[in-house]
Amino acid sequence: MIPAVFEYERAGFVDEAVELLGRDEEAKLLAGGHSLIPAMRLRFSRPSLLVDIGRLDDLRYVREHGDRIAIGALTRHADLVGDAMLREHCALIGEAAALIGDPQVRHRGTIGGSVAHGDPASDLGTILLTLDAEFVARGPGGERAIGAGAFFTGPFETALEHQEVLTEIRVPKTAGTYLKHVRRAHDWATVGAAAARVDGRVHVGLTSMGPTSLRARTVEDALADGATPADAAAHVAEDAMPPTDASASSEYRLHLAQVLVRRALERM
Amino acid sequence: MTSVALTVNGSRCEADVEPRQLLVYFLRDRLGLKGTNVGCDTTSCGACTVLVDDESVKSCTVFAVQADGSEVTTVEGLARGDALHPVQQAFHEQHALQCGYCTPGFVLATVSLLKENPNPSETEIREGLEGNLCRCTGYHNIVKAVQAAARAGA
Ligand SMILES: Cc1cc2nc3c(=O)[nH]c(=O)nc-3n(C[C@H](O)[C@H](O)[C@H](O)COP(=O)(O)OP(=O)(O)OC[C@H]3O[C@@H](n4cnc5c(N)ncnc54)[C@H](O)[C@@H]3O)c2cc1C
Ligand code: FES
Ligand code: FES
Numbered sequence: 024m025i026p027a028v029f030e031y032e033r034a035g036f037v038d039e040a041v042e043l044l045g046r047d048e049e050a051k052l053l054a055g056g057h058s059l060i061p062a063m064r065l066r067f068s069r070p071s072l073l074v075d076i077g078r079l080d081d082l083r084y085v086r087e088h089g090d091r092i093a094i095g096a097l098t099r100h101a102d103l104v105g106d107a108m109l110r111e112h113c114a115l116i117g118e119a120a121a122l123i124g125d126p127q128v129r130h131r132g133t134i135g136g137s138v139a140h141g142d143p144a145s146d147l148g149t150i151l152l153t154l155d156a157e158f159v160a161r162g163p164g165g166e167r168a169i170g171a172g173a174f175f176t177g178p179f180e181t182a183l184e185h186q187e188v189l190t191e192i193r194v195p196k197t198a199g200t201y202l203k204h205v206r207r208a209h210d211w212a213t214v215g216a217a218a219a220r221v222d223g224r225v226h227v228g229l230t231s232m233g234p235t236s237l238r239a240r241t242v243e244d245a246l247a248d249g250a251t252p253a254d255a256a257a258h259v260a261e262d263a264m265p266p267t268d269a270s271a272s273s274e275y276r277l278h279l280a281q282v283l284v285r286r287a288l289e290r291m
Numbered sequence: 292m293t294s295v296a297l298t299v300n301g302s303r304c305e306a307d308v309e310p311r312q313l314l315v316y317f318l319r320d321r322l323g324l325k326g327t328n329v330g331c332d333t334t335s336c337g338a339c340t341v342l343v344d345d346e347s348v349k350s351c352t353v354f355a356v357q358a359d360g361s362e363v364t365t366v367e368g369l370a371r372g373d374a375l376h377p378v379q380q381a382f383h384e385q386h387a388l389q390c391g392y393c394t395p396g397f398v399l400a401t402v403s404l405l406k407e408n409p410n411p412s413e414t415e416i417r418e419g420l421e422g423n424l425c426r427c428t429g430y431h432n433i434v435k436a437v438q439a440a441a442r443a444g445a
Contacts, residue, residue, distance in 0.1 A: 056353065060354070064332070
């Protein structure tokens with residue numbers, strides 16, 4: 024399967040990428056290519072121009088940013104897995120990155136591409152939503168920060184504008200856990216459940232349980248009111264719209280989500 | 292057309308490529324390196340695994356233009372003259388293949404795995420090779436070959 028014809032430009036810095044995107048309404052950024060190239064091969068996606076930001080190594084970092092941790096958008100999944108700063112301050116991210124696809128996928132895929140793609144099955148998307156991460160985007164008008172709650176707007180849709188490049192993701196220093204159910208090794212999540220302590224509350228997030236990564240706010244409220252993990256997890260149905268597809272029915276997903284949320288909460 | 296300059300198995304190569312040309316077809320059709328196989332063409336099977344700057348990647352999911360400036364290693368680049376690479380030698384000795392279609396991909400995935408983790412446990416080997424599928428062997432002898440290669444200091 025060969026993608027449709029496209030033009031190719033490699034950006035040497037972020038503002039050049041912004042400028043190149045401005046040339047063509049059908050242009051797309053190329054980071055690790057591990058969501059985009061499969062979609063292009065199937066011709067689900069047919070950009071006329073690819074702007075390659077895969078070599079922007081100055082966007083490949085994990086560092087302290089005040090009381091938060093800042094992660095460059097071009098940081099690869101494999102970088103997250105081994106990162107000492109994350110292990111100390113937000114271990115959940117590296118642990119979840121280790122569950123993405125397989126080593127070959129983790130060598131190429133980036134955290135920025137994982138969230139910018141807006142895939143409801145993205146593990147890191149769910150975790151960053153649960154952590155209430157802040158997304159920093161640069162566009163023609165300069166830089167802006169987007170809160171996680173406003174970032175995931177629909178299936179394969181985010182708050183990023185056409186000409187905006189996601190440059191950095193900021194997360195709190197905190198503890199959490201992520202549980203992922205897969206049918207076979209290296210599969211995407213049939214269901215994933217995240218729990219993390221953020222600003223004195225326990226946040227709960229879900230993967231593959233609706234049109235985007237979701238927060239299970241009814242579950243969170245029940246916990247805040249003192250419910251046990253099992254009682255809180257029973258509320259998942261009120262927070263999710265699980266799809267039926269080739270890997271699971273909606274009912275089975277709901278069952279899995281209740282079990283995974285309970286187990287995640289028991290570990291908090 | 293876009294110009295690329297990369298090093299493949301130690302030799303420098305310059306070419307004009309269509310941006311949509313996938314690395315695996317560049318290697319097979321332009322350079323004649325047919326050791327890298329296409330199994331699934333959907334980023335699943337790992338038959339097309341090569342090393343780009345010493346890391347395993349599925350070359351059916353990388354455009355040749357993305358490898359510009361990189362060092363690419365395919366199965367043809369592992370042996371030194373008549374001496375097989377220790378991972379190839381271990382696959383041979385442990386009978387880690389039957390039809391052999393998946394083997395170049397497994398060998399390169401193993402080289403990458405052992406570089407990151409020279410002494411993997413059995414579980415780490417199985418997880419480290421989860422991106423590669425074999426329809427013949429049942430994996431048992433592949434795991435033994437990786438253990439043998441690790442002992443040989445590959
Ligand atoms: C076999 C396989 C298994 C996988 N399994 C999993 C899994 O289990 N869990 C999981 O979460 N993911 C999985 N993935 C997806 C993988 O994590 C991708 O790498 C990731 O979703 C996309 O990151 P990328 O860097 O490859 O982005 P690309 O494919 O390059 O880009 C994806 C989209 O994001 C846009 N984009 C990229 N970077 C930016 C940026 N900085 N700013 C703005 N827009 C940007 C692109 O324009 C494109 O639309 C799998 C992929 C494969 C091929
Ligand atoms: S041919 Fe590339 S992963 Fe199967
Ligand atoms: S030996 Fe035949 S597919 Fe692996």
